[in-house]
Structure formats: structure tokens, C-alpha cells
Amino acid sequence: xxxxKLKRTIIAWSLLAPLVVVTLFPFAVMxxxxxxxxxxVLTPSWWPSEFRWRNFYDMWVQAGFGRALFxxxxxxxxxxxxxxxxxxxxxxxxxxxRFAGHGAFRxxxxxxxxxxxIVLVLGLFRLLxxxxxxxxxxxxxxxxxxxxxxxxxxMLQSYFDTIPRDLEEASWMEGGSRWLTLRKxxxxxxxPAIAVTAIFTFINAWNEFVVALTMxxxxxxxxxPIQVFSLVAGRYSVEWHYVMAATLVATVPVAILFVWLQxxxxxxxxxxxxx
Amino acid sequence: MxxxxxxxxxxxxxxxxxxxxxxxPVVDLIQISTHEVSRFGQLRDxxxxxxxxxxxxxxxxxxxxxxxxxxxxxxxxxxxxxxIPVAVILNTDFYxxxxxxxxxxxxxxxxxxxxxxxxxxxxxxxSGMLNSALRGLGLADHNIQWxxxxxxxxxxxxxxxILVTVPFTTTIxxxxxxxxxxxxxxxxxLEGAGPVQQFRRIxxxxxxxxxxxxxxxxxxxxxxxxxxxxxMTQGGPANSTDILVTHLYKLAFRIGKLGEASAVSLVMLxxxxxxxxxxxxxxxxxxxx
Numbered sequence: 001x002x003x004x005k006l007k008r009t010i011i012a013w014s015l016l017a018p019l020v021v022v023t024l025f026p027f028a029v030m031x032x033x034x035x036x037x038x039x040x041v042l043t044p045s046w047w048p049s050e051f052r053w054r055n056f057y058d059m060w061v062q063a064g065f066g067r068a069l070f071x072x073x074x075x076x077x078x079x080x081x082x083x084x085x086x087x088x089x090x091x092x093x094x095x096x097x098r099f100a101g102h103g104a105f106r107x108x109x110x111x112x113x114x115x116x117x118i119v120l121v122l123g124l125f126r127l128l129x130x131x132x133x134x135x136x137x138x139x140x141x142x143x144x145x146x147x148x149x150x151x152x153x154x155m156l157q158s159y160f161d162t163i164p165r166d167l168e169e170a171s172w173m174e175g176g177s178r179w180l181t182l183r184k185x186x187x188x189x190x191x192p193a194i195a196v197t198a199i200f201t202f203i204n205a206w207n208e209f210v211v212a213l214t215m216x217x218x219x220x221x222x223x224x225p226i227q228v229f230s231l232v233a234g235r236y237s238v239e240w241h242y243v244m245a246a247t248l249v250a251t252v253p254v255a256i257l258f259v260w261l262q263x264x265x266x267x268x269x270x271x272x273x274x275x
Numbered sequence: 276m277x278x279x280x281x282x283x284x285x286x287x288x289x290x291x292x293x294x295x296x297x298x299x300p301v302v303d304l305i306q307i308s309t310h311e312v313s314r315f316g317q318l319r320d321x322x323x324x325x326x327x328x329x330x331x332x333x334x335x336x337x338x339x340x341x342x343x344x345x346x347x348x349x350x351x352x353x354x355x356x357x358x359i360p361v362a363v364i365l366n367t368d369f370y371x372x373x374x375x376x377x378x379x380x381x382x383x384x385x386x387x388x389x390x391x392x393x394x395x396x397x398x399x400x401x402s403g404m405l406n407s408a409l410r411g412l413g414l415a416d417h418n419i420q421w422x423x424x425x426x427x428x429x430x431x432x433x434x435x436x437i438l439v440t441v442p443f444t445t446t447i448x449x450x451x452x453x454x455x456x457x458x459x460x461x462x463x464x465l466e467g468a469g470p471v472q473q474f475r476r477i478x479x480x481x482x483x484x485x486x487x488x489x490x491x492x493x494x495x496x497x498x499x500x501x502x503x504x505x506x507m508t509q510g511g512p513a514n515s516t517d518i519l520v521t522h523l524y525k526l527a528f529r530i531g532k533l534g535e536a537s538a539v540s541l542v543m544l545x546x547x548x549x550x551x552x553x554x555x556x557x558x559x560x561x562x563x564x
Contacts, residue, residue: 015360015364023382086288111551207386254385
């Protein structure tokens with residue numbers, strides 16, 4: 001006789017096993033290839049004969065990783081700061097005011113959320129080109145900003161809605177102006193929500209592919225996904241151990257951040273979408 | 276104190292940004308698609324719906340359209356079939372549940388580009404680790420050239436599509452499951468209902484609104500999904516894994532048929548708007564209930 005929880009554990013894990021294997025498989029491939037000595041990469045063995053940690057250092061130099069890392073950071077920070085600064089007032093208005101166009105704005109956000117950059121990519125390219133902004137990291141940051149606005153307003157509004165109005169009303173009673181109340185009472189309560197929303201915007205921008213692929217044409221302006229892609233695409237011989245080392249370094253920090261904060265994303269989206 | 280213009284002022288910056296970056300390109304695409312246009316984007320004469328007619332006459336477009344349907348239905352359907360049981364399992368109490376949750380969520384945490392690059396290597400015909408794993412386990416006796424033909428490449432891409440869609444879908448269902456009160460199950464168990472009956476009579480009906488939302492949102496995301504196919508095969512070999520987004524990208528930036536590319540964009544936009552309208556209706560219904 002085994003305890004029911006133990007029995008449930010065995011059943012649960014054995015049912016999940018296929019999915020777990022398929023999920024972890026690419027991570028195993030990534031890690032094991034990244035630490036293989038160069039001459040073993042193309043031999044069909046799983047385990048490396050020794051762990052070649054130097055690959056990471058060599059990759060950093062060879063693959064132009066530092067430059068791309070900087071570009072990715074730069075673009076993502078622009079997108080994040082811009083989207084948050086623009087979204088806070090909009091989300092505040094949506095949460096605290098009833099105004100004509102409230103519903104229309106909400107639907108407008110929904111529709112713009114559904115349109116992904118790939119559908120508009122030709123129009124976006126022409127837009128940037130007409131201002132001579134192809135290759136401009138700032139412009140790419142601006143595009144990310146625009147495509148994240150719907151998400152950030154949505155997330156922020158759903159948090160703002162949960163903050164009781166009494167607190168602000170009490171502050172107004174004491175003679176605080178709207179602006180003062182906003183600064184001293186409202187926004188401090190929202191700092192965690194703003195931080196979480198900002199991090200997700202950052203991750204979105206960090207991972208974006210098609211806009212960067214289209215607008216950034218020279219190596220100096222490549223972001224990480226494009227840089228790593230360029231090591232693979234259209235090359236006769238690919239140095240897979242460097243590619244995997246680069247993917248690993250580009251992926252792991254963001255993945256940890258994401259898994260850690262994922263429940264907030266769900267809470268925010270659930271508050272907004274499936275109320 | 277009550278300033279009537281204030282809410283408009285507060286929402287204005289976001290409106291302007293979205294209008295410039297999202298709606299200006301849409302207008303531009305409408306213009307290009309209804310004109311003759313040079314390779315370099317110079318607009319010439321108004322040509323009505325010629326570009327759309329050219330699309331319909333192009334077998335590559337029709338094939339990509341059909342393939343997009345298969346791709347979207349297979350990924351969304353597959354993710355649904357995997358996610359419902361996974362969510363039900365993760366909703367029960369067992370040892371290592373939080374670890375299991377983290378593992379299931381992992382594919383969501385990695386960018387699609389990076390996932391696709393890793394799989395492109397794992398599926399490599401000569402030295403890919405999937406082949407060596409299959410041979411090591413005795414499941415294959417020769418190397419399979421996974422990405423060399425659509426017959427193996429496209430199902431693999433669908434599998435990866437499902438894998439990266441499962442976390443989001445499972446998350447929606449976990450939210451749904453946590454809203455079902457436990458006493459319903461206790462009452463059902465007292466009445467003698469087995470687990471299968473409980474699932475059919477309680478879990479599934481109460482989960483249905485969440486299933487609808489998941490289907491519509493996933494359809495929109497998968498329909499738009501570009502990196503998996505572009506990174507692994509660029510729609511090849513010989514356009515045999517092209518879906519609308521990759522076909523569009525090739526028309527615009529490889530072949531330089533800007534008129535047809537804009538027409539594809541607009542067709543996709545129209546399809547997306549239909550999905551969005553369905554989503555808004557579903558979400559509104561949920562809100563009223």
C-alpha cells in the first residue's frame with residue numbers, strides 16, 4: 001500500500017515524461033554542443049570527451065557577441081522606457097476616467113495588439129526608409145515601443161484597476177492635488193506592477209526577430225537574434241559549438257527572469273483578458 | 276479639478292505613436308497594393324485590384340495559403356490536445372509539481388529564433404543530435420535528412436510550433452481550472468462519479484470559455500509566426516514549407532514584387548481582423564457573464 005500522494009506523483013510524472021523529454025532535449029543539445037571541443041562537434045556523439053569552457057570565451061570574441069549584446073540592450077532599453085513612459089498616463093486615464101472613446105480606445109488597443117510586425121513589415125520598412133532610418137537602432141527601438149504599447153497599457157490598467165480609489169480620495173480630501181496624489185500615493189503603489197510590465201516589454205524587444213532582420217542590414221547594428229542567425233544562415237560551414245554557446249548565453253539570463261516572473265504575467269493578463 | 280480634456284491628453288501620446296508606426300504602414304500598403312510599383316518602391320499608375328488578381332493566379336501563393344491553414348490548425352489543435360491534460364495534471368497535488376511547472380513553461384521563456392536555431396542544428400542530417408539519439412536508442416538505422424524535404428521538415432516545424440505554444444495554452448487552462456471550486460468534485464465523487472466522468476461533466480464544460488479564448492489567441496499568434504519556419508528552412512526546399520508570412524517576406528525583400536507583397540499583407544490583415552472580431556466577442560461575453 002503506497003501513500004496516495006506518492007501514487008499521484010508517479011502517475012503525473014510518467015504522463016508528463018514525453019513532454020518533459022521533448023522540452024529538455026533542445027536545452028541538452030544547446031549545452032552539450034556549446035562545451036564540445038571543435039573537432040567533436042561534427043561527430044555524432046552525445047557526450048563531449050571533455051568540457052571545453054573556453055568555447056564561451058572564444059565565441060565572445062569570434063562571433064562579435066559583445067557588440068550584438070550591446071545593441072540588443074540598447075534597443076530593448078529604449079523600447080521599454082519609452083513604452084512605459086507613454087503607457088502609464090494612458091493606463092491611468094483608462095483606469096480612473098470615464099470618457100467618450102474609452103471603449104473605442106480599448107478596442108483600438110486590442111486590434112493593434114493582434115497585428116504583428118511581420119504583416120506590416122514592408123510598410124514599416126518604407127516608413128523608416130522614407131526618413132532615412134534604416135540601420136538606425138533608435139528607430140527599431142521606436143517600432144518595438146509602438147508594438148508593445150497595447151500590451152503595456154493593458155497590463156498596467158489591469159493592475160491600476162485593483163488599487164482602491166479610497167486612497168486617492170483620502171489624499172484629495174486632505175487637499176492634495178491630482179498630480180501630487182499621483183506622485184505620492186498612486187505611483188508608489190504601482191512600482192511592482194510597472195517593474196514587471198517593463199521586464200516583459202524588455203524581453204519582448206530582446207527576442208524580436210523580423211523587424212531587426214529587415215531594418216538592420218550591417219553587422220555593426222545587429223541585435224543578438226540576428227547576429228546568431230547570421231552565423232547560421234547562408235554559410236557553407238557553420239561553427240555550431242560557437243553558435244550554441246552564443247544561443248546559450250543569449251538565452252539563459254532572460255529565460256530565468258521569465259520563469260521567475262511568469263506568474264505575474266499570467267495574473268496581469270488574466271485580470272485584463274479573462275475577467 | 277475635473278478637467279474634461281485630461282483623459283484625452285493622457286491617451287494622446289500612445290495613440291500618436293501607434294498611429295504613426297502601425298496605421299501609417301497600413302495606409303501605405305493599401306496604396307502600393309492598388310498601384311503599379313517598381314522594384315524600388317516608386318508608385319506608378321493606379322491598377323485597381325491587379326495585384327490581388329496576380330496573387331490569386333500565383334500557385335505559390337495558393338499553396339502557401341493552404342499550408343498556412345494546415346500549419347495553424349495543426350499547431351493550435353495539437354497545442355490544445357497536449358495542454359488540457361498537462362494543465363489537469365499540473366493542477367493536482369504531487370511531489371515536484373513546481374519543478375514540473377517550470378519545465379513545462381521553459382519553451383515560452385526562450386525566443387523563437389533561438390529555439391529554431393537549436394532545432395536546426397539538432398535536426399542536422401549528418402551530425403544532428405536527434406539522429407544520433409534515435410540511432411543510439413535503436414529507433415533508426417540510418418541518418419534522416421530532416422530538413423531536406425518538406426515531408427519531414429514541415430511536420431517537425433509543426434511539432435516545434437506545438438511545443439512553444441503549450442506553455443501559454445497551459446497557463447490559460449491552469450487559470451481556468453483554479454476557478455472551478457473543489458466541492459463540485461467532492462459532490463461528484465460522493466455521487467459515485469469516476470475521474471473520467473468528472474472530467475467530462477465538470478472540468479471540460481467549465482473550461483470551455485478558456486478553451487475558446489486559447490483557440491482564438493493561439494490562432495492569431497501561430498498565423499503570424501515567422502521565426503520557426505524562416506530560421507529552419509526559409510520556406511525551402513523549393514518553397515515547399517512556405518506559409519503566408521515567409522511567402523510575403525520573400526516577395527517583399529527577395530523577389531521585389533512589392534505590389535503583390537502588399538496584397539498578401541492586406542489579405543493577412545483582413546483574416547486577422549476577422550479573428551480579432553471573434554476574440555472581442557468572446558472576451559466581451561466572458562466579461563458580461
